[in-house]
Amino acid sequence: MKLMRIGAFVFLLFMIMLMFISSGSLPPIYDPNSPAATHIADRYIEQAVAETGTTNMVTAVLADYRGYDTLGETTVIFTAGLVTVFLLRTTQKTGTQGAKTNRQQRR
Secondary structure (H helix, E strand, O other): OHHHHHHHHHHHHHHHHHHHHHHOOOOOOOOOOOHHHOHHHHHHHHHHHHHHOOOOHHHHHHHHHOHHHHHHHHHHHHHHHHHHHHHHHHHHHHHHHHHHHHHHHHO
16 A cells, blocks of 8 residues: 555656656747747638638637547536536435434434
8 A cells, every 4th residue: 555655656756747847848938939829820810711611710710620629628528527426416315325324323
């Protein structure tokens, strides 16, 4: 048991170190020469209406250009919500049964 905790702690430290090291290779915030601000953004702005038929640029990007990404994010959020509902339902049922048992024992 103690070995698992030490291993988890070492893994956590490794992941934190990896995140800090890799964050050094990211472009600075608001850098106009970053990859996202060069050719991709211009294409979205200039050709979104012609390519997607949608006048709203946000809808064009989320639904057409990044549709699979949006579907994946929606699936993750839906699954997390569903698991939360199941966990809360189980907790409430257990708590309710425990309360009934305590009341019956008092009588």
